[in-house]
Amino acid sequence: MRLEQGGAVPRLRHRPLGAEPSRAKGQLLAALLGCALAAAVWSGIGWGRARAQAPILRPEDVATPTPTQAVILLPTPTPMAGTPAVQQFMEPQGRTQGYTVQPGDTLWTAALEMGVDLEDAPCLVAPDFRPQEPLVIGDRLEPLPVGWRCHRVAAGETLAQVAAQYGVDVRPIRGVAWNRLPGAAADDSPLPPDRYVRVPGRPAPASSGFMAFMLDQPLAVSPYMAYAVGGPGGTAAAAVPETWPYGSGRFTWPVFGWLSQGYREDHPALDIAAPTGAFVTAADRGVVIRAGWNEQGYGNFVVIDHHIDYVTLYSHLADVLVEEGEVVAQGQIIGTVGSTGNSTGAHLHFEIRDFGRRANPLELLMR
Numbered sequence: 059m060r061l062e063q064g065g066a067v068p069r070l071r072h073r074p075l076g077a078e079p080s081r082a083k084g085q086l087l088a089a090l091l092g093c094a095l096a097a098a099v100w101s102g103i104g105w106g107r108a109r110a111q112a113p114i115l116r117p118e119d120v121a122t123p124t125p126t127q128a129v130i131l132l133p134t135p136t137p138m139a140g141t142p143a144v145q146q147f148m149e150p151q152g153r154t155q156g157y158t159v160q161p162g163d164t165l166w167t168a169a170l171e172m173g174v175d176l177e178d179a180p181c182l183v184a185p186d187f188r189p190q191e192p193l194v195i196g197d198r199l200e201p202l203p204v205g206w207r208c209h210r211v212a213a214g215e216t217l218a219q220v221a222a223q224y225g226v227d228v229r230p231i232r233g234v235a236w237n238r239l240p241g242a243a244a245d246d247s248p249l250p251p252d253r254y255v256r257v258p259g260r261p262a263p264a265s266s267g268f269m270a271f272m273l274d275q276p277l278a279v280s281p282y283m284a285y286a287v288g289g290p291g292g293t294a295a296a297a298v299p300e301t302w303p304y305g306s307g308r309f310t311w312p313v314f315g316w317l318s319q320g321y322r323e324d325h326p327a328l329d330i331a332a333p334t335g336a337f338v339t340a341a342d343r344g345v346v347i348r349a350g351w352n353e354q355g356y357g358n359f360v361v362i363d364h365h366i367d368y369v370t371l372y373s374h375l376a377d378v379l380v381e382e383g384e385v386v387a388q389g390q391i392i393g394t395v396g397s398t399g400n401s402t403g404a405h406l407h408f409e410i411r412d413f414g415r416r417a418n419p420l421e422l423l424m425r
């Protein structure tokens with residue numbers, strides 16, 4: 059269920075009944091003068107009267123509502139220190155570091171801390187891990203290398219089939235010590251069902267492609283300008299209670315800045331370069347489920363659960379201005395831009411998770 063913006067009710071253009079108090083006067087004047095001009099006035103009034111009293115609405119009586127054209131002023135962004143420097147406002151490769159399981163952790167919270175997709179998270183634990191099992195406090199979880207996938211074996215599935223599914227050879231999968239695959243077993247004999255297999259990825263695409271494209275764009279006209287239009291704007295159809303924890307599913311830009319990194323397989327997020335101290339706002343209404351320091355490279359970060367299968371994450375913050383458990387409104391300030399954690403310059407690293415998987419925020423923001 060999505061909250062719609064108000065103001066969509068068609069407005070009537072015709073006047074209400076009996077709204078012509080001067081009609082009698084007009085008729086008298088017309089009779090007295092009897093000139094062509096008065097006749098014209100008369101016919102005009104007569105038409106107005108017929109329209110005013112018409113019991114049936116015709117299409118032309120109903121004004122088409124004009125969509126509210128938000129005037130978006132796009133100030134020319136100042137590239138921080140010359141355009142090539144934009145490249146520095148990102149995280150070095152291999153951002154994620156290992157994580158030690160804390161009391162109260164679940165696979166989901168560990169996946170959030172480590173910045174991995176929920177479906178890949180079992181491969182951080184053990185091949186025979188069952189997602190309903192609790193994690194062991196103090197266990198060390200090591201992230202998958204970039205581009206690797208986590209496969210859950212279906213009943214009757216063979217190693218050869220798994221390899222084919224990911225377009226890789228059997229040998230590199232066998233070579234992964236974590237997989238603990240018996241060397242003697244044939245490639246076409248079934249694997250134990252419901253166990254997990256780490257599948258090495260093919261080499262990640264060159265990360266320079268997107269940047270090269272970005273740096274070619276004229277600054278003022280790039281479609282990749284990231285902007286926030288003063289929060290959600292408009293008037294909600296109904297007042298939302300202060301404690302309403304559900305998002306609308308329509309995301310607003312969390313910061314005004316310059317997109318320095320787009321979404322790729324090895325960077326499933328957006329990096330928006332912005333000056334240190336710039337306000338970071340909640341992309342949608344929701345509940346803060348994490349606010350504070352992250353050891354794995356995010357630095358100061360905030361995670362908001364929108365309770366509609368979406369979760370957003372804001373990292374490298376200088377200041378965190380919300381607390382865990384707090385309900386935040388769309389557009390509410392939650393922190394400031396910084397360069398904490400694994401970061402080489404002031405920018406916001408922004409993720410949107412859809413059912414635990416990191417989705418492309420650009421697609422959701424531009425909807």
Ligand SMILES: [Zn+2]
Nearest residue numbers: 327328329407
């Ligand atoms: Zn990033």
